[in-house]
Amino acid sequence: MSNLKQTLTPPFDIVRVSHVELGVTDMAYSREYYADIIGYHIEDETADTLYLRGMEERNHHSLILTKVDEPIVKRIGFKVRSEEDLDKAQAFFASKGSPTLWVEKVAQGRTLHTTDPFGVPLEFYYQMDFVADILQEFPLHHGSRIQRIDHVNLFHNDVNAATAFYAGELGFQVTEATVEDIETDDSDIWAAWMHRKGGVHDIAFTNGTGPRLHHIGIWNPSVTDILNFCDLLATSGHIDAFERGPGRHGISNAFFLYIRDRDGHRTELFAADYLTVDPDLPPRLWDLQDPKRQTLWGQAAPRSWFEKGSLFAGVSLSDSKLKRQPIIAPE
Amino acid sequence: MSNLKQTLTPPFDIVRVSHVELGVTDMAYSREYYADIIGYHIEDETADTLYLRGMEERNHHSLILTKVDEPIVKRIGFKVRSEEDLDKAQAFFASKGSPTLWVEKVAQGRTLHTTDPFGVPLEFYYQMDFVADILQEFPLHHGSRIQRIDHVNLFHNDVNAATAFYAGELGFQVTEATVEDIETDDSDIWAAWMHRKGGVHDIAFTNGTGPRLHHIGIWNPSVTDILNFCDLLATSGHIDAFERGPGRHGISNAFFLYIRDRDGHRTELFAADYLTVDPDLPPRLWDLQDPKRQTLWGQAAPRSWFEKGSLFAGVSLSDSKLKRQPIIAPE
């Protein structure tokens, strides 16, 4: 399908999604939720900011929590291949009319702040500080024993346009997509999963009021860690965090659990994946009417999963126009 | 709570629940569902009957499928400690006014047919034929790799009465119970789990239109086998069988999956359990209002799970009077 094509000559080279910065309203709660329960490692902290990472991550952070008054997603961060790619990125976004700003950011040095054409706040950097390798410091592994950030997933009003930008201009490769009519060439895209790093995705877009962040996906090596985490979450005063799962997606073959913190920020614990580095790998296409794409085992997702998301800083939804109604759980 | 007390001097000695005989309407379908997909081992078969067992079972059968015109549960079977116990059982049920009949049954010899006071068809025997040990014949393990029958669970209109009979007269020990008001001594019993064999249960009763069979519980050694089974079930033409789970019960701490065959017979794949052989072990009591008892992780059960069950042969529900409305899934 030509509307899923990636450019092979992107203006700069993105390595992978690297981190997300969330604004949270109660730092004591968020510290417990993300560090003690989910199991992120606290690498660093200041009075109003926590820098967190997974067990295999040797970079300084993959999640930044900042104290704010209203819940917000401050920014999504990507790593590029070189300092030169940073400069190319600045030129590209400026040419698109996006604001660009150079900042010095803790542990990641020269950092480009900009937005995508839909207003989503992004940042790009080349090198983050390396910190101690704790992959095999098992006494530090706890909670869900998460390993690394895997992807971000966004609601978008126009997934055709989002795909055209991220795949067609930035060079992400589409690995899976839900289309309105699988029999029609270049049918409207309902949802698209796109990668740079060789897994199913670094970023995905789903039809819905947006742009908003649907979830941060974090990778777990084992389904049993996710099941153990369910037990822990349920009996540590966080049963309100459960939203959907555990279960298996058709799309991506992921074993999933979706949870939401009290600011509404959603996390997917995600096990299983497959290798996507082949440049000629055809996307797996799903028809919008195929129930297996969402849940292989048939359980309906709750309505909140189709409706609730986190706002991005600086993005107004006033002009947001939903392409069509989301599919919701059967009554 | 005195209404949960077991007698220590039962009239005869039941070792454990042993098997169930289900009437099924399409033997080809049932053979595929139970043997190929769930993974029961076919020990023996005749034109209209299949004798099935789990991987650790050295007895000839723990599930009998018989071709019938309308789906039915023909009988629940229990093993007793000796031939003498069989005679005592006959005397006991006769004294209660239950019909008693001696039959010779395939692979289990002299067998007592009777009913409990609520009309549920039961059978008792002492020794079943031993067959080949396949516990470590791993090439024969497939499907969900089930190990053994664990328990039966019945809807009952009057769980107080069912408990009084099975615990108070037959000597089953109550391990867990849901009561209407946990603060009140001898509060009405909503549901009770009772064992003879040293696990959480051989038989359980839940408030609902009955007596009907809610499910047969089969024991799996591993949650991952159950997850793999979900994948298999969903992609082998049996997605209609999913009903509830996988998830964790508060009660019994079981990791569960509930599935229903096309005759409506429900099976629970069940992992985890705990040891209950101590004669003084106090029951774990749950308040009817405690949401964790049903699903530790918070997911609601579907309405069918509270309403659908299998009829027992010879039991009319016309006089059935529900004690109170079942708790159903929130809208």
Next chain:
Amino acid sequence: MSNLKQTLTPPFDIVRVSHVELGVTDMAYSREYYADIIGYHIEDETADTLYLRGMEERNHHSLILTKVDEPIVKRIGFKVRSEEDLDKAQAFFASKGSPTLWVEKVAQGRTLHTTDPFGVPLEFYYQMDFVADILQEFPLHHGSRIQRIDHVNLFHNDVNAATAFYAGELGFQVTEATVEDIETDDSDIWAAWMHRKGGVHDIAFTNGTGPRLHHIGIWNPSVTDILNFCDLLATSGHIDAFERGPGRHGISNAFFLYIRDRDGHRTELFAADYLTVDPDLPPRLWDLQDPKRQTLWGQAAPRSWFEKGSLFAGVSLSDSKLKRQPIIAPE
């Protein structure tokens, strides 16, 4: 085989193996090893004693650690069915010429101290104090997330005699046995596994210099917990504790890991088991020459596993005469 027969009329009724009391030389180390790393819950402690239990155990202790100058096994504890059984036990052991002494023991009340005919120090009690139910207090589960004591395993110079006493006199049922020649009826018994509680064993004996304690077996619900525990043990300063496994035994079908503390006390983490409550269940017999009985997957056990054990208090090995040389790992 008649030399494996249990008496059906034992002089008193043993419910199950209940606890072991180990003498340890460095309480700070043992506390870290058993509580922080293996994951026992510390129920109670005094200046020189720790009372430990597993996650499903509602009794006060299943392992007692006492500070001593030289490593020793102080006593193996069994639960009996009633106070009357305690008195019968005293009469029985006295009639055998064993010393008997009534003591009051922390959390278990009236307790009988005695020895078996081979000098092994035993204790019997009826009721232990119940403590808080932590089966589903998952924030307290850590380390290997052990659930309960499963069995004790002893070296013995004369397994024929040990089996004759525990099965033939005390009523333990033999579930598996290794015999010198499986083709010969009543061949000498090399090793025997015997239960009261309905699993593969409460106590086992293996040919070797004895009586000495080979290991305490603790039951884990999941092989993945055992693998995670290996990672933790290896990277928490305890790599010296590994002795054998993880692997699968032919005997008992157990997934096993053997570790030894710095006093030489051995623990088996043990997953999988099967139900053995049927009174007529025939033992699984293994020929001494069958390599699968020890390790289904073929890995040899280290020499230490055949030679090292813990001394029992009051037992002299000076008269010990090994029936025959143990089978050791191939050079």
Next chain:
Amino acid sequence: MSNLKQTLTPPFDIVRVSHVELGVTDMAYSREYYADIIGYHIEDETADTLYLRGMEERNHHSLILTKVDEPIVKRIGFKVRSEEDLDKAQAFFASKGSPTLWVEKVAQGRTLHTTDPFGVPLEFYYQMDFVADILQEFPLHHGSRIQRIDHVNLFHNDVNAATAFYAGELGFQVTEATVEDIETDDSDIWAAWMHRKGGVHDIAFTNGTGPRLHHIGIWNPSVTDILNFCDLLATSGHIDAFERGPGRHGISNAFFLYIRDRDGHRTELFAADYLTVDPDLPPRLWDLQDPKRQTLWGQAAPRSWFEKGSLFAGVSLSDSKLKRQPIIAPE
């Protein structure tokens, strides 16, 4: 360490290791071993050749078995990014004095046959035929449920030279390395793990008589699949195939099992891995004396693992000179 540096301007662009062609002497045995037991999917076959793939692989083959008289490794295959890269590869190898030959190969079209400077037979292609997606055709998953080829591992007499070629000239990135003295800069390299695709490795070299193939690594999503496979292998007439494990490597954090077929070809079933796409990711360095690098849990590897390997077609070992003695299992 500068002797581990990759070139950032390789002469052509290798995407990943793609497949291996093994010469086997008994096709009926190999078919059972690889397809029935390990669980490869048979995609295609001719009279003397089997084309096999893993569950997530949409390419036609990742393992080719060809009937031969003496066991041999015929060729290692790599995928390149474009047809143009194929031409560049031909020019590069020709400039190095390696033989180059264009062949048409089943399902992979225009294919370059050549050798590396040490004589190892390689092939390169751009596109392989896509076949049916069976990732979620779970009824087809069996045996160890393998997902994909992960890497090849070779014995080499001079790992310094092998690393200089694969990293310094072909652009593989070193992710982990064992060096003779970790305190010395550019110490001799004992072993090196190198990737193109974003995991720990596509190819690795270890000091030993070579070049010979040590093993093919195949990726499994779950440690429990590997444990279940051990049970299956042990009880299906293949216990002779076990060589080492299951266990955990320090290097790569892999959960591993090594097995050898009756031709001596070794396979590693491999679970866990970590993401390595960052161009600035520093290698994890291990000192040759650090026992954790080989087996985190301390078990020694058997001597065969250090000594046995598969010959490559056309490679003579007559000039092979071992750099130094391999480390072998303690006596």
